[in-house]
């Protein structure tokens with residue numbers, strides 16, 4: 347695809363469907379360029395034809411004429427909202443082996459096995475908020491001031507040289523709602539957002555229903571899951587509304603260094619593209635790995651950073667997340683107001699946790715976080731070392747977050763069609779359940795979670811190895827070539 351860059355500078359306007367103060371413009375980015383005093387009105391070649399889209403939708407889906415009976419229909423949004431993981435998992439024909447207890451390495455909820463608990467400080471803070479009875483009412487739509495102040499302080503690393511104001515913080519119902527708000531604040535239907543592949547499938551779920559296109563940039567397994575920057579850049583066109591990055595990342599456990607992040611920033615700077623940074627795993631890095639907030643590396647490119655309590659404080663059910671706006675040169679224009687307008691739709695996250703937030707963020711000791719990282723790192727090492735030895739598997743050692751991706755050389759498993767089939771049969775024979783990489787747009791990988799108790803990792807690795815040994819068939823040619831090199835022990 348040719349690169350056609352029609353953006354003339356950072357002149358953002360929030361998406362039209364959310365912007366009540368828009369003065370009758372269609373809300374596409376082209377019209378915002380057209381109102382620039384410095385440049386003559388551009389041609390319409392990069393205009394999203396919203397009217398055409400509307401006409402097509404109307405023709406396709408909206409019943410006309412007087413009703414003569416019940417014609418209730420679900421909305422376009424409802425019909426186009428899909429959970430990819432559920433779709434694939436429900437298609438599996440699974441019957442766990444009754445002789446082996448089930449080991450689910452698929453569940454993204456770290457609290458489920460009871461080995462990882464919220465800190466005492468976190469629990470006490472909430473009890474205090476309940477007992478004080480001061481947090482039963484509505485908060486402002488962006489959240490309580492004290493909570494936003496606390497988040498601003500807690501997030502100081504995101505721009506160490508300039509204080510974050512509580513006005514730059516919006517509290518949301520989990521990081522999911524933060525991501526939704528950012529995507530909807532920046533992109534209109536017909537526009538596109540660049541997201542990682544493999545990547546968290548919520549991005550697609552959120553965008554698709556709004557008719558916002560998702561374009562995948564590839565993460566490269568043999569380069570520690572760094573992004574293919576050339577391919578990333580080639581995806582950008584005049585309708586690209588944002589680059590979404592996820593660092594540290596799910597499902598790969600990738601963590602990017604400052605150099606790689608700066609290269610992404612360079613691309614965004616050249617194409618006048620804001621960044622949505624999903625940093626729900628901030629600080630979640632293994633020993634000797636550094637986490638760098640992408641917002642700390644640029645003054646030029648606006649960054650909306652999404653975070654929350656969910657993963658680091660191990661309370662996914664509490665639905666507490668946030669967006670932090672980093673826009674040093676006011677390039678987001680009214681998209682910032684758009685973001686704030688969007689808060690009015692559901693009035694934020696629950697107020698009990700907001701009341702507890704200042705204590706949660708300040709009082710949870712570093713030793714608590716260190717303990718969680720230690721457990722994850724030791725599980726990662728154990729699984730990596732065990733699975734590295736298994737013929738046909740290629741685990742990629744993660745640098746952070748809670749997951750590991752394992753490549754499958756599917757050509758060596760002639761009885762297994764693909765990653766989905768591999769996962770299904772591993773449940774049926776060994777009662778070990780991983781998620782197929784296809785759930786993350788990454789076929790021929792599987793993802794395991796590292797938050798389970800160590801004994802489960804150990805036992806599951808034994809079973810995975812047994813499963814692979816049973817189904818592995820050598821490719822004779824490859825076997826001969828490698829066996830001369832590797833003295834008979836072949837690890838593909």
Ligand SMILES: *Cc1c(COP(=O)(O)O)cnc(C)c1O
Nearest residue numbers: 520521522546596626654656667
């Ligand atoms: C878990 C997760 C989220 C969502 O977090 P919630 O706060 O539960 O909404 C967002 N992004 C990624 C990459 C995640 O893994």
